[in-house]
Amino acid sequence: MSITYLEAIREAQAKLLRDDKRVFIYGQDVGGAFGGAFKATKGLAKEFPGRVLNAPISEDAMVGTAIGAAIEGMRPIVEMQFADFSSIALNQILNNAGTHYWRTNVPVPITIRLPSGGTKGSGPFHSQSMESIYAHYPGLIVMTPATVEDAYTMLIEAVAIDDPVVYCEHKYLYYHLKADQLPTESVPTGTARIAREGRDLTIVSYSAMVHEALAVAEQLASEGFEIEVVDLRSVKPLDTNTVLASVARTGRLLCVGESFPWGGVTAEVIARVGAEGFHLLDAAPQRLNAKDTPIPYHPNLWSAHRPNANVIARKARALLRE
Amino acid sequence: MLQTAQRQSKTKKPAPPHERFLEAFRWMLLTRTLEEKLVSLYRGGLITGGVYIGKGQEAVSAACGLFLQKGDIFAPLIRDQAGRSAFGEPLLDVTRTYLGSRQGPMRGRDGNIHRGRPQDNQLAMVSHLGAMISVTVGALMAKRFKGEKDFIGLACIGEGGMQTGAFHEGMNIAAVEQVPLVIVATNNHYAYSTPNDREFACHDLVDRAIGYGFEGYNLDGTDLSGCLEVIGGAVKRARAGRPPQLIVASVLRLSGHGEHDDASYVTEEMKRQPFARDCLKVAEQTIADLKLADADTLAAWRKEAAAKVDEAIATAQKEAPPEGDKEDWCALSTRDLVDQLETID
Incomplete structure (x- = not known):
């Protein structure tokens, strides 16, 4: 089934x-x-x-x-x-x-x-x-x-x-x-999930972007990088501790969200890591969101409007080089 | 069959009063006494924020509260002190909220007319007009889901609030769900300073009733007996399973929008209109004309109202206000799901 x-x-x-x-x-x-x-x-x-x-x-x-x-x-x-x-x-x-x-x-x-x-x-x-x-x-x-x-x-x-x-x-x-089947156990709300373990870079994401991040992790694994992917699960409450613990392991942070770029979840994550985990960072934290325009209709425009695995991978590589 | 609007009749010779006339009058009197006191406290700088009174609307409002029973839902609005009191709101809730006591139902977290006891079926209005109509509908649907019997909801609105999208959606959904709802709309002829001709362009607001699948009735809001008869009748029809009921009462707001507003924009011509009469004075005249109570009785009622108001104010004034560093800054009842973000210490 x-x-x-x-x-x-x-x-x-x-x-x-x-x-x-x-x-x-x-x-x-x-x-x-x-x-x-x-x-x-x-x-x-x-x-x-x-x-x-x-x-x-x-x-x-x-x-x-x-x-x-x-x-x-x-x-x-x-x-x-x-x-x-x-x-x-x-x-x-x-x-x-x-x-x-x-x-x-x-x-x-x-x-x-x-x-x-x-x-x-x-x-x-x-x-x-x-x-x-x-x-x-x-x-x-x-x-x-x-x-x-x-x-x-x-x-x-x-x-x-x-x-x-x-x-x-x-x-x-x-x-x-x-x-394969419906789950019989659950993780409580407010607890983020490590969707993939890694040591070189943390990608924090949620909803559909988690899967783009996982695709990037797979892609970059072939280039020798181990990417940790954190799935926030709930954006409020936001599990800052799991994010900080991940950044403590990797020293690098990229936040990815599908929503518009001004403010929002990715900005919030970076603000918290900056305030509470500045000492953990080896490079300036980065974020990726959709473009600051309404969401376009045409598939060619739509796929360029939101972050996708290619864009995320490019950003991740740049961050890994820092 | 839906009924169309019935036009109000012209002032007649005093007819026998409604059987609950004096009961309603006493709620009006208590309200006028209370609100005059609140106004003087505000003018004396003892109330922070604003004071919003229902002067001129007490007859309509008292009738709203009076016919509701235990288990009914009441969604009062800005100028419904009389209705709130008649429905059972303790005076202390009013004075504690206005004076910022930590012991009031809103505990200093919200003020003035934005108060309620939802656990006792008195919904707490938000400032966004029209929003409480659908909330009342939902509460009535819940009662139906739970198999309760013999309940209605009564929601108040003004002609200003009738022009919001939320009100339109609320009216429509009430009729779609066929809940036992009475909406009492009081046209006090001004939305803050804006007169009727810039608020709506229909011939008569009550004509909207049929468009939504409501039964509609007009009402002279200065005539207490009429208020009791028409609102009481609507409550009865809603209880009996008739379609939702809309009542449009005509009055003049005999105050500013709030006490910060001198209402200088109300024209002299407007003040001469029949609906500009003070419903409390009209009721007093009826009492005198029909000898429903003698002067001593009236004086005793006034004294009693003043004593109750003074006591409620004195009690609230003695109580501690909330304090920022002792406040429980938590907007969720599920405490383990509170977001642990850094805020001001």
Whole structure:
């Protein structure tokens, strides 16, 4: 048996619906026979009648509704059709869900699934990675699973967490990534994973970029370099300790993210390593992000807009020479 | 069948008052007493931030709180002190929040009207208008999921907030989900300083009800009996499983947007409109005309309200404020998932 990243997300939701009466799924096209734009809820409406509900194209109200339901004891999962459209719900996510526990002492256990990141031909409004925006605001947990196993276990954990969770699932990984079976054990959120061990350079990444980083590590291994790849798993909380421990081993740091370059997760990692691990560094830490333009439609432009293995390898080689 | 808007009737001869008239009046009186006191504390520099009062809107608001039962959801807004009190909010919650006591429900973390007790079904508004409509819808959906019976939600809004995208989405989703919701919109004729003609261009706001699948009713918000009848009726219909209800009450905001605002932009012509009457004075006149209570009783009620307000203020004033170096700076309830980033010590 083999299971894809997307199937793992579906299976996690099936398990959540089966095991916990408080769980319901709300989003565009998730109900009925359709099962969502990417089929992440395929068959669930039939299996769990009345608990997988189509919502109008009202992202703000979808999240507001989830907040109200969560305050009243439910565990809603909101599916955004694309991460990009969660911008419509920013107010509810940032100003309502994110502030609620702090203000009122009443937590808001909602999970918002964001089909994130670029795929060929998707253009400016169906390709965005929003994790840095959500991580910037207080009161939210931001998950960025990079593996089939994490896609499954982290979604289950997201729903169990009493606070709002923004779960960024990468669309590029939906079908590309496969595992033999669903995991039976999980690593807690907030703990990064060493995806590959090495001693010459640390590449810190998350979500789909982990796989680009692993490809680079493989490529550079043939050139005699041992690259350590850290998969952050969640960008908030961010496991600074694992990153620092890795940099202590390698002395060099490259951070890679698919989102826009100004600020964001890669800048945060470098700021923390610079402040707490400056003495560990043998070279100035570097980062790579997408270009500072909207995300282009044409595959030729798209593949040049985001970091890929070739670009990362070039940057890594330069850093290794320093 | 959905009902279209019913136009308000012109002022009539005093009819027998609503059976809960005096009960509602006393919440209005308590609110006016409390808010006048808050204003003087603000003017004396004893309240930081702002003071936002509901002067002129007490009749509508009191009626909102009065018909809700235990288990109902209430989403009050800026000018709903009367409704909050009638729903059961202790006066101490108000004074503690305004005066920044650590013991208030917001503990100094949020102020003035941005308060609530979600655990007791009184939602805590955010400043972004319209946002609480869908939150109320979600709370009602949860109650339905859990199999609860005989509950409704009531959410307040103004004509200003009615122009937001969030309000539109909230109205629509409420009707799609067919939750037992009453939305009470008070048109106080100004969004801060902006008059109605720059807020919306429809003939009558209540006409929007049918467009969303709501039942809509107009209301003279200066007439307490009318408020009780119309809002009470809507609550009853929502409880009975009718479609969501929209009420549009007409009043004039008899204060600034906040107490920092002298409302000098309110025109004299506006102040002469029938909806510019002070609902508390109108109710007092009704009490006198219909001999619902004598002068001694009214005086005793006033005294009681003043004593309650003074006590709530005195208590809050004695309490310690929050302190930065003792604060629990944690925005998550899941403490082991708090990000360990360096912040200001």
